[in-house]
Amino acid sequence: DIQMTQSPPTLSASVGDRVTITCRASQSINDWLAWYQQRPGKAPKLLIYQASRLEGGVPSRFSGSGSGTEFTLTINSLQPDDFATYYCQQYNRNSPFTFGQGTKLDVK
Amino acid sequence: QLHLQESGPRLVKPSETLSLTCTVSGGSISSSNYYWAWIRQSPGKGLEWIGSLFYSGSPYHNPSFESRVSISIDTSKNQLSLKLTSVTAADTAMYYCARQYTHYESWSDQWPLYYFDYWGQGTLVTVSS
Numbered sequence: 107d108i109q110m111t112q113s114p115p116t117l118s119a120s121v122g123d124r125v126t127i128t129c130r131a132s133q134s135i136n137d138w139l140a141w142y143q144q145r146p147g148k149a150p151k152l153l154i155y156q157a158s159r160l161e162g163g164v165p166s167r168f169s170g171s172g173s174g175t176e177f178t179l180t181i182n183s184l185q186p187d188d189f190a191t192y193y194c195q196q197y198n199r200n201s202p203f204t205f206g207q208g209t210k211l212d213v214k
Numbered sequence: 215q216l217h218l219q220e221s222g223p224r225l226v227k228p229s230e231t232l233s234l235t236c237t238v239s240g241g242s243i244s245s246s247n248y249y250w251a252w253i254r255q256s257p258g259k260g261l262e263w264i265g266s267l268f269y270s271g272s273p274y275h276n277p278s279f280e281s282r283v284s285i286s287i288d289t290s291k292n293q294l295s296l297k298l299t300s301v302t303a304a305d306t307a308m309y310y311c312a313r314q315y316t317h318y319e320s321w322s323d324q325w326p327l328y329y330f331d332y333w334g335q336g337t338l339v340t341v342s343s
Contacts, residue, residue: 140329149310149333150261161331193261197328202276205261 108132108196112206118214123184127209129177129194137173138197144208145190153192154179181211189213216241218311218334226341232301236294236311236334243292244269249314249327250294252285255336256307264296266314266327274327301341308336 109132119125129139137157142150152161154170157177167182181188194206222234236250243250251266265275267285275283284297294311312330319326 138328142330149312149336150330151333152329152331155315155329155331195261195329197326199326202278203263203327205263207260 108135108198108201108204110194110196110204110206112192112194112209114209115207116210116212118212119184120214121184121186124180124182125184125211126181127179127192127211129172129179129206131175131177131196131198133198134174135196135198138199139170139172139177140195140197141168141170141179142193142195143188143190144193150193184211216313216332218313218332220309220311220334220337222337222339224337224339226301226305226339227343228302228341229300232296232298232305232339232341234296234309234311234337234339236296238292238294238313243287243294244289247315247317249274249316250287251312251314251330252294252296253310253312253330253333254307255310258304259307262307264298267294268316268325303341306339306341308338310334310336 111130113128139157141154144150153164158170169180191208191210193208217239219237226232249266249268252264255261265285267273269287273285282299286295311334313332315328316325
């Protein structure tokens with residue numbers, strides 16, 4: 107299986123900050139990567155797919171980049187609603203779909 | 215607005231079969247551009263994909279569950295079902311159903327599976343005697 111490694115596990119920030127979360131794949135996945143946001147007690151919510159495409163209705167302060175094995179999720183000008191846990195997920199062909207272990211974004 | 219709702223027993227005994235249903239409303243489970251999936255989440259293993267099924271096709275299962283899992287769709291009820299046999303405490307988790315995007319790729323003549331764009335709220339299943 108393709109292993110997805112996120113860093114950092116926890117990130118502390120303040121409203122208005124710009125933050126970046128990294129996701130590394132154990133082998134190349136081209137740009138077959140999605141990012142999700144999960145708030146406590148809720149299901150994950152799709153933010154970005156194909157590494158950089160913003161899902162409809164997601165604020166433009168969220169952006170994704172990368173290809174191959176290294177990817178980033180950037181959130182510009184953090185809002186109170188953005189404090190949550192973020193997961194990456196790969197959907198490479200002919201591989202079981204796997205998720206990163208998550209990055210918890212909390213208030214500094 | 216699409217809505218997915220999981221239901222089923224919250225407590226299952228070890229060695230028995232876990233059975234869950236996901237009812238889809240606000241859209242058709244027979245849609246040509248979507249698979250339907252089960253994903254679970256536990257503190258120990260995080261998010262794990264269990265399997266995906268197209269309404270008229272063969273399922274894809276995570277090899278980690280291959281011998282124990284069965285996924286089916288009842289189009290008349292707009293429902294997705296999961297059966298997981300021989301459960302242990304390690305199967306204690308929040309179980310989600312989700313919609314998974316697909317589209318036909320003419321160059322490969324395939325329908326690859328992509329990301330999960332809608333999720334149910336999840337149901338917590340505990341395996342304990």
